Amino acid sequence: MVQYPTPISKLIEGFMKLPGIGPKTASRLAFYVLDMKEDDVLDFAKSLVNAKRDLTYCSVCHHITDVDPCQICEDTSRDRSSVCVVQDSKDVMAMEKMREYSGLYHVLHGAISPMDGIGPEDIKIPELIQRLQNDEIQEVIIATNPTIEGEATAMYISRLVKPTGITVTRLAHGLPIGGDLEYADEVTLSKAIEGRREL
Amino acid sequence: MVQYPTPISKLIEGFMKLPGIGPKTASRLAFYVLDMKEDDVLDFAKSLVNAKRDLTYCSVCHHITDVDPCQICEDTSRDRSSVCVVQDSKDVMAMEKMREYSGLYHVLHGAISPMDGIGPEDIKIPELIQRLQNDEIQEVIIATNPTIEGEATAMYISRLVKPTGITVTRLAHGLPIGGDLEYADEVTLSKAIEGRREL
Numbered sequence: 001m002v003q004y005p006t007p008i009s010k011l012i013e014g015f016m017k018l019p020g021i022g023p024k025t026a027s028r029l030a031f032y033v034l035d036m037k038e039d040d041v042l043d044f045a046k047s048l049v050n051a052k053r054d055l056t057y058c059s060v061c062h063h064i065t066d067v068d069p070c071q072i073c074e075d076t077s078r079d080r081s082s083v084c085v086v087q088d089s090k091d092v093m094a095m096e097k098m099r100e101y102s103g104l105y106h107v108l109h110g111a112i113s114p115m116d117g118i119g120p121e122d123i124k125i126p127e128l129i130q131r132l133q134n135d136e137i138q139e140v141i142i143a144t145n146p147t148i149e150g151e152a153t154a155m156y157i158s159r160l161v162k163p164t165g166i167t168v169t170r171l172a173h174g175l176p177i178g179g180d181l182e183y184a185d186e187v188t189l190s191k192a193i194e195g196r197r198e199l
Numbered sequence: 200m201v202q203y204p205t206p207i208s209k210l211i212e213g214f215m216k217l218p219g220i221g222p223k224t225a226s227r228l229a230f231y232v233l234d235m236k237e238d239d240v241l242d243f244a245k246s247l248v249n250a251k252r253d254l255t256y257c258s259v260c261h262h263i264t265d266v267d268p269c270q271i272c273e274d275t276s277r278d279r280s281s282v283c284v285v286q287d288s289k290d291v292m293a294m295e296k297m298r299e300y301s302g303l304y305h306v307l308h309g310a311i312s313p314m315d316g317i318g319p320e321d322i323k324i325p326e327l328i329q330r331l332q333n334d335e336i337q338e339v340i341i342a343t344n345p346t347i348e349g350e351a352t353a354m355y356i357s358r359l360v361k362p363t364g365i366t367v368t369r370l371a372h373g374l375p376i377g378g379d380l381e382y383a384d385e386v387t388l389s390k391a392i393e394g395r396r397e398l
Binding site: 011017018038040044048052053066067071 | 207216229237243292
């Protein structure tokens with residue numbers, strides 16, 4: 001069988017290493033690249049290398065950044081008394097899009113998951129505890145995902161932090177806005193009932 | 200609003216230029232790249248640049264290649280009396296996977312589409328006609344897509360080539376193997392009836 005010329009089969013292999021991209025999509029993307037302007041391809045290749053080389057994790061909050069400490073940690077206009085704990089750098093961006101939270105962050109880079117052999121020491125929990133001792137933090141808002149692992153992580157952190165006298169809160173669970181009661185799963189619905197508030 | 204650090208937002212923009220990749224997927228891919236090994240990222244970046252730089256189109260059949268003329272055109276074991284006309288380099292690979300065809304190819308790079316302003320001169324039809332005059336070709340197998348544009352292109356080529364005495368054939372239309380009669384559209388079904396063969 002005649003194969004694709006080497007440069008293109010290498011490119012297809014490269015695309016296939018990315019998540020959610022199978023052989024068909026990879027070859028579609030590779031052929032698309034061949035039709036792109038050379039400058040655009042060079043820019044894209046450079047951005048890959050630069051992102052990998054220039055980005056690092058903030059030594060304070062572990063959010064992804066190109067300067068250390070990161071912009072958020074260095075921003076003096078932010079409320080330094082609260083820390084929002086999230087699983088992922090992408091979650092920081094989701095919180096920032098909301099524009100209502102002006103405190104600091106702590107990125108765990110994962111959640112406790114005994115099934116996958118991920119314990120508290122494997123994510124940035126020790127760094128969080130360390131940070132709480134030094135800083136003027138009064139509230140820890142736990143914004144891990146509403147999954148089994150996220151909940152377990154929230155419980156674990158809350159047990160560690162509560163004895164220090166710092167307030168620990170968790171994002172509310174309930175019906176998503178714009179959602180439909182009919183399509184809500186039972187767990188969400190029971191959380192929504194449990195967390196009901198007087199009008 | 201705090202944006203992503205520049206290197207990552209550039210990378211996200213790069214991914215978003217690819218077809219079928221929106222902002223969500225682009226940011227997922229970009230974050231995945233950050234977690235990849237540096238060598239893998241460098242290899243991928245290089246393969247992008249190499250594919251763009253080293254690949255060209257075969258001057259004979261216009262298939263994508265890294266040597267000119269391409270491997271297929273240079274392969275002396277192939278049957279040089281027939282040419283299979285396809286719309287795209289990917290179609291050559293599909294034909295080759297079948298392992299039953301051992302003739303040559305001609306890649307049109309598109310199909311006639313008056314709606315999009317694509318005429319016969321905009322795709323490699325003049326080059327095909329030219330090639331038929333010089334070569335020992337006895338059969339032209341038209342394997343353009345079974346779409347309106349593909350059919351129009353097939354008709355156009357057949358009218359041009361037939362007067363030269365070269366046999367012109369078209370791939371059969373009918374029910375796909377493994378398909379279900381129930382789900383076949385009317386046009387396919389009518390083509391299947393039209394092309395029925397005695398058993």
